[in-house]
Amino acid sequence: MAYGFLDIASTPSVKAAQAENGSLDLWTKAGANRTxxxxxxxxxxxxxxxxxxxxxxxxxxxxxxxxxxxxxxxxxxxxxxxxxxxxxxxxxxxxxxxxxxxxxxxxxxxxxxxxxxxxxxxxxxxxxxxxxxxxxxxxxxxxxxxxxxxxxxxxxxxxxxxxxxxxxxxxxFTEAEIAEAVAPIRARLAEIEAENAALRAKLADGAR
Ligand SMILES: Cc1cc2nc3c(=O)[nH]c(=O)nc-3n(C[C@H](O)[C@H](O)[C@H](O)COP(=O)(O)O)c2cc1C
Known part of the structure; x- marks a missing residue:
């Protein structure tokens, strides 16, 4: 017989707890216990x-x-x-x-x-x-x-x-998921650092 999760989980004491807390109908009405x-x-x-x-x-x-x-x-x-x-x-x-x-x-x-x-x-x-x-x-x-x-x-x-x-x-998130998410930021940072280094080198040349 096919049955649902709540057929296993809803023991008498679970049903009593549902009744005490006003949710017994919610979980016994047709279709609530999906199979x-x-x-x-x-x-x-x-x-x-x-x-x-x-x-x-x-x-x-x-x-x-x-x-x-x-x-x-x-x-x-x-x-x-x-x-x-x-x-x-x-x-x-x-x-x-x-x-x-x-x-x-x-x-x-x-x-x-x-x-x-x-x-x-x-x-x-x-x-x-x-x-x-x-x-x-x-x-x-x-x-x-x-x-x-x-x-x-x-x-x-x-x-x-x-x-x-x-x-x-x-x-x-796992380390791998974070690494993937920040990869474009890291790449952009590397570009900016390279650009910064090139600009600094130019400035140093100009100061000479
Ligand atoms: C060297 C070694 C030491 C471990 N020490 C612990 C530990 O102290 N506590 C723990 O919960 N799991 C520890 N683990 C992980 C458990 O051994 C592992 O999760 C195992 O599957 C537990 O199975 P069991 O709790 O069903 O016996 C250790 C694993 C290894 C390889």
């Missing part, structure tokens, strides 16, 4: 541009745990319209997310595009794969030239996603 259970081109393009995301797992003791995953832009691959995958790098060897996933495969993913002030949230079930025995998957998740030791593949089987509004997102 987003297959990635479209819009999500694929958004995911292809990301260089990081946040992943929440659930511990056996019920604690939520959030960790950051990063890589070159596009390191999370849309394998099909229900599946994401990425190469998980060696880190501090605490293996908290990995251990949590062995007990409970549910994840909540949070992907941010700060410059465009957009955010995508995803409910999925994770699957851990050994890349050494799966060359096809290894090729699909490969990141040529990126310096990191890959320990495993993580696949995410989509349950539902939803987009959030841009409210309260401060635009932030």
């Amino acid at each position: 987003f259970d297959r990635f479209t081109e819009a999500e694929a393009a958004f995911i292809a541009g990301r260089d990081s995301f946040y992943m929440a797992t659930v511990s056996e003791t019920g604690w939520p745990y959030v960790q950051h995953r990063g890589g070159p832009a596009g390191f999370v691959k849309v394998l099909d319209d229900k599946t994401l995958g990425f190469a998980d790098f060696k880190g501090n060897r605490q293996y908290i997310s990995l251990g949590n996933l062995k007990a409970d495969d549910r994840v909540s993913l949070f992907l941010m595009d700060y410059p465009r002030r957009a955010r995508l949230k995803i409910f999925a079930r994770a699957e851990i794969r050994d890349l050494s025995s799966d060359p096809d998957l290894a090729e699909r998740l490969a990141l040529p030239g990126y310096k990191a030791r890959v320990e495993r593949a993580m696949l995410f089987h989509l349950e539902a996603f939803d987009w959030n509004c841009p409210q309260h997102i401060t635009p932030r």
Whole structure:
């Protein structure tokens, strides 16, 4: 059965909170719970541009745990319209997310595009794969030239996603994005400096 993000998120206590705060009707009326259970081109393009995301797992003791995953832009691959995958790098060897996933495969993913002030949230079930025995998957998740030791593949089987509004997102830019934006200013500055140097040289000649 196709279902929406709020079918998962709206637990009884969430519904009670909505009722207490007067928004239960807002989120139960027809069409409010949009069904987003297959990635479209819009999500694929958004995911292809990301260089990081946040992943929440659930511990056996019920604690939520959030960790950051990063890589070159596009390191999370849309394998099909229900599946994401990425190469998980060696880190501090605490293996908290990995251990949590062995007990409970549910994840909540949070992907941010700060410059465009957009955010995508995803409910999925994770699957851990050994890349050494799966060359096809290894090729699909490969990141040529990126310096990191890959320990495993993580696949995410989509349950539902939803987009959030841009409210309260401060635009932030990477070094590469800033370098691109200021490139014309740098070029103009270099021109002006060269012109200034030439004028100073002329002045010095005239003073002799
Ligand atoms: C040498 C090294 C040291 C790290 N130290 C930390 C750390 O102290 N705290 C942290 O949150 N992440 C640290 N990281 C990043 C995490 O290891 C990485 O995000 C990893 O995927 C965490 O997974 P986990 O939190 O699910 O165990 C370190 C990574 C490396 C390579």
